[in-house]
Amino acid sequence: MMIELRINGELKTCAIGSSLHDLLTQLGMNPQLVAVEYNGEILARSRWTETILQAEDCLEVVTIVGGG
């Protein structure tokens, strides 16, 4: 079973029971190199494995950029 959620404004699907960490890996992102706003709040990385995604969740994913 899949659920639908919104990532950076776009609709995406993932398997029921997926954690935020699973989803980032599935999207080909390195979880160590991004920050995530989860339903409007910046979520600390330590909580990504315990956060189980639910239908219609809203995520904004930012890649860490350090250049200047």
Place this chain on the structure above:
Amino acid sequence: MLYLAAAGVGRIGIVDFDVVDSSNLQRQIIHGTSWVGKPKIESAKARILEINPFCQVDLHETRFTSENALELARPYDIVIDGTDNFPTRYLVNDTCVLLGKPNVYGSIFRFEGQATVFNHKGTWVRPDGWAELSREEKKALREKGQDWFYDAEKPGPNYRDLYPDPPPPGLVPSCAEGGVLGVLCGIVGGIQATEAIKIILGQGTTLSGRLVLYDALNMKFRELKLQTNPDRPVIEKLIDYEEFCGVPQAKAAEKEAQAGMAEMTVTELKALIDSGADDFVLVDVRNPHEVEIAKIPGSVLIPLPDIENGNGVQRVKDAMGNKRLIVHCKAGGRSAKALGVLKMNGVEGTNVIGGTLAWSRDVDASVPEY
């Protein structure tokens, strides 16, 4: 910096220890060709004074460190972060927190820019009774845009609220390694100058609590709400930020992997190619766009990021067969890194000292330096 001077900012301090390099000119347009090889801060000062001779420009020709940061930043009202590495970004942040100064932040990479104001007033607060609401009620408010309210007076977040932990060293390439669209610096720098001027004037709504993400390729702006994290550790003093970001540990591991690595000069490589020998394979670990600018004949392209993420290791093995491996990049640093990774995967090879730069200087001047 130029817009700040042009707007009439009376005093600007610049901290930098670098000299102008021709590779800076595509994005650091405060400098001109006549300043190549000379200190960046002096070049910047000359240009600022051309625009506004009444501006006091203080030059600090030094590295910004935990030892001098508080002293350097103390006399100024606002700190603008245009640094290019994570240890210095955490240092700038913590310095501003300790001194209670706004940190006007901007960072860039390839076609992407980020900007905000840290450690200033302005943040997001939840409506009354939010914690008691059910998931559905919260969602309903979110859809109506009533889940957050901006409080322009409340203390805003800092860098550690957005990025509590630094990324592992070496995984995020610098602008010099990964490239950056020159105009991007103008856009992000322009946003930073705008915010600094607004803070000075006390006008408008600053970016405090809002991270602007700019995607130049698609010409799109996104905005993220930042909040202070109640669990974040209190910043009490400056620490060793290289250590905090794992830099010395990574360097030691890299040095160990590269210890005893075989090396050759470009002249030796040229002689080997001219001898007609076919018992070696030459691997180029730069990025594809660099190959279009300058190439050593006969090389096979396998970019360093591919080798680091594992996919490229097998490709190197396939390219080698039973032949010996020679690796090059632009200056010799990335190829040494690649050989370090390959060694951990059981493959050894020879590093070309100085890469394509040395090749164009010592072997074939028709190959451009970039």
